[in-house]
Amino acid sequence: MSEVFPETKPERIARLLEAEIRSGVLQDGDALSSESALVERFSVSRSSVRKGLAILATKGLIRKRVGLGSFVTFGGSVIDNERGWSLALSDAGVSMGARILKISRLAMDLAPSGLEGEDVLAVDRIRFREETGAAVTLERARVPWRPDFDQILTDGLEAGSLSRTLESRGIVAVSGEEWANVLPALSPEDAAIMGRAAGEPMLRLRRLTRTGDGAPVEYVESLLDPGLFGLHMEF
Amino acid sequence: MSEVFPETKPERIARLLEAEIRSGVLQDGDALSSESALVERFSVSRSSVRKGLAILATKGLIRKRVGLGSFVTFGGSVIDNERGWSLALSDAGVSMGARILKISRLAMDLAPSGLEGEDVLAVDRIRFREETGAAVTLERARVPWRPDFDQILTDGLEAGSLSRTLESRGIVAVSGEEWANVLPALSPEDAAIMGRAAGEPMLRLRRLTRTGDGAPVEYVESLLDPGLFGLHMEF
DNA sequence: AGATTAGACAGGTTCAAACAGGTATGTCAC
DNA sequence: GTGACATACCTGTTTGAACCTGTCTAATCT
Numbered sequence: 014m015s016e017v018f019p020e021t022k023p024e025r026i027a028r029l030l031e032a033e034i035r036s037g038v039l040q041d042g043d044a045l046s047s048e049s050a051l052v053e054r055f056s057v058s059r060s061s062v063r064k065g066l067a068i069l070a071t072k073g074l075i076r077k078r079v080g081l082g083s084f085v086t087f088g089g090s091v092i093d094n095e096r097g098w099s100l101a102l103s104d105a106g107v108s109m110g111a112r113i114l115k116i117s118r119l120a121m122d123l124a125p126s127g128l129e130g131e132d133v134l135a136v137d138r139i140r141f142r143e144e145t146g147a148a149v150t151l152e153r154a155r156v157p158w159r160p161d162f163d164q165i166l167t168d169g170l171e172a173g174s175l176s177r178t179l180e181s182r183g184i185v186a187v188s189g190e191e192w193a194n195v196l197p198a199l200s201p202e203d204a205a206i207m208g209r210a211a212g213e214p215m216l217r218l219r220r221l222t223r224t225g226d227g228a229p230v231e232y233v234e235s236l237l238d239p240g241l242f243g244l245h246m247e248f
Numbered sequence: 249m250s251e252v253f254p255e256t257k258p259e260r261i262a263r264l265l266e267a268e269i270r271s272g273v274l275q276d277g278d279a280l281s282s283e284s285a286l287v288e289r290f291s292v293s294r295s296s297v298r299k300g301l302a303i304l305a306t307k308g309l310i311r312k313r314v315g316l317g318s319f320v321t322f323g324g325s326v327i328d329n330e331r332g333w334s335l336a337l338s339d340a341g342v343s344m345g346a347r348i349l350k351i352s353r354l355a356m357d358l359a360p361s362g363l364e365g366e367d368v369l370a371v372d373r374i375r376f377r378e379e380t381g382a383a384v385t386l387e388r389a390r391v392p393w394r395p396d397f398d399q400i401l402t403d404g405l406e407a408g409s410l411s412r413t414l415e416s417r418g419i420v421a422v423s424g425e426e427w428a429n430v431l432p433a434l435s436p437e438d439a440a441i442m443g444r445a446a447g448e449p450m451l452r453l454r455r456l457t458r459t460g461d462g463a464p465v466e467y468v469e470s471l472l473d474p475g476l477f478g479l480h481m482e483f
Numbered sequence: 484a485g486a487t488t489a490g491a492c493a494g495g496t497t498c499a500a501a502c503a504g505g506t507a508t509g510t511c512a513c
Numbered sequence: 514g515t516g517a518c519a520t521a522c523c524t525g526t527t528t529g530a531a532c533c534t535g536t537c538t539a540a541t542c543t
Contacts, residue, residue: 021486021487022486022487023486044254047532047533047534048533048534049532049533057487057488058487058488058489059488059489059490060486060487060488060489061486061487061488063534063535076253076254077254077534077535078253078254078256078495078496078533078534079494079495079496079533079534079535080256080494080495080496080497080532080533080534081254081256081495081496081497081533081534082254082532082533082534083254083534084253084254086253191479192478192479193428193478193479194451194474194477194478194479195430195449195450195451195474195478197449197474197475214430214432214449214474215430216429216430239429239430239432239449240432242429243427243428243429243430244427244428244429244479245425245426245427245428246425246426246427256495256496256497257496257497258496258497282522282523282524283523283524284522284523292497292498293497293498293499294498294499295496295497295498295499296496296497296498298524298525299496312524312525313505313506313523313524314504314505314506314523314524314525315504315505315506315507315522315523315524316505316506316507316523316524317522317523317524318524484543485542485543486541486542486543487540487541487542487543488539488540488541488542489538489539489540489541490537490538490539490540491536491537491538492535492536492537492538493534493535493536493537494533494534494535494536495532495533495534495535496531496532496533496534497530497531497532497533498529498530498531498532499528499529499530500527500528500529501526501527501528502525502526502527502528503524503525503526503527504523504524504525504526505522505523505524505525506521506522506523506524507520507521507522507523508519508520508521508522509518509519509520509521510517510518510519510520511516511517511518511519512515512516512517512518513514513515513516513517
């Protein structure tokens with residue numbers, strides 16, 4: 014509808030490259046041609062090519078790195094769990110429910126995470142087996158507080174999803190770190206919350222994601238039923 | 249800090265070697281392949297190999313010695329402490345011994361791995377703390393049998409390293425998968441082997457590596473001391 | 484005025500090659 | 514057997530070239 018006015022050259026370049034990415038001609042991880050090659054291909058100046066690539070970069074479709082080039086990242090930041098260890102649910106048939114335990118604003122309460130002392134939005138959730146009622150995951154997410162979070166405290170999460178809620182506020186994680194280890198014994202407090210036996214070993218996953226400029230987006234600490242969850246990675 | 253997606257070659261090399269070290273394929277004290285051998289294996293220049301090794305050296309995972317080569321200096325990462333992630337490796341100074349339990353030829357004896365029924369070379373190893381004598385890792389490696397493995401049964405591994413032994417026979421892994429989960433209770437048999445208490449929870453790591461054309465190279469199943477070992481990943 | 488171009492420069496990445504010096508081992512003379 | 518030496522292999526270091534993105538400036542087009 015509103016495409017009546019002429020398209021700038023950067024916009025045209027971005028549109029054509031975006032079509033190649035979305036159609037699969039250029040796939041996730043592929044390198045784009047170098048800027049000078051794109052200059053030849055589109056018969057425009059390097060400035061226009063660079064502006065076109067900048068459009069794609071802000072859309073999250075590509076990422077650039079000095080000395081290397083531009084690379085397709087389509088799919089990389091769509092779902093947060095695409096990269097890193099993927100969580101493998103070993104027994105697929107179980108029906109699970111989810112419940113939010115709390116959504117609140119507080120000073121960072123979890124151990125070393127790079128967010129010490131900061132005010133955070135805290136979201137604690139559990140998932141549990143419908144049949145037994147025992148929780149299979151306990152997940153504590155912490156996000157550095159921003160003024161526009163007030164609404165979350167009253168209205169809750171959008172579509173029940175924290176990452177969706179953050180995304181709608183322009184917060185997108187593109188990189189991060191993840192640690193996994195065995196928690197030898199479930200604490201009595203967490204055991205009570207989860208409806209499990211204290212002292213049980215659990216799989217503990219900790220994950221810190223960051224924006225493109227390195228600012229922390231979200232710190233998540235999860236306790237997982239070791240019988241149901243494992244980690245899987247391809248390399 | 250580190251934008252990891254478009255990965256440089258040094259970063260890729262460091263990541264792959266780090267995975268081998270952390271999963272026990274390369275063990276404490278093992279010599280890494282020489283730089284020129286790594287040049288061939290990764291098809292990169294020596295500069296890139298050296299930068300990759302430098303990354304591992306700054307992480308404290310290896311130590312280099314002029315005229316000798318690079319050696320793994322890593323006894324597991326302590327990530328379950330309250331002091332901070334960057335200190336995770338500083339406790340790696342514990343002196344550890346290694347012992348080979350058996351090297352033999354047998355029909356595949358480990359659970360689902362894609363090698364069912366095949367004849368394999370089996371190498372079982374443990375590593376233990378010198379002070380206590382308790383094993384911190386128990387590792388069972390299985391490699392599809394090849395005729396030129398006969399010599400291994402009589403002469404043992406080259407430089408005590410299975411990966412080196414395979415490499416000298418032209419077997420090099422370029423990709424693979426890894427699974428991690430919690431073993432809720434150490435079996436009495438394994439407990440006896442490791443000198444630990446039966447019923448202890450352990451971190452279990454399973455790893456299947458493949459050659460460039462998809463043929464399985466090695467299946468490794470490791471039981472790791474959950475207090476000493478964890479998994480870490482950047483993305 | 485804004486879009487576009489052309490050019491120059493800085494700095495990161497990678498490769499190839501060469502040279503220096505450390506370390507282990509085999510060989511030869513004694 | 515011991516010591517001296519050559520040799521092979523290892524890491525450390527430097528250089529130069531080719532190619533990449535990041536940034537800036539000045540001129541040109543519409």
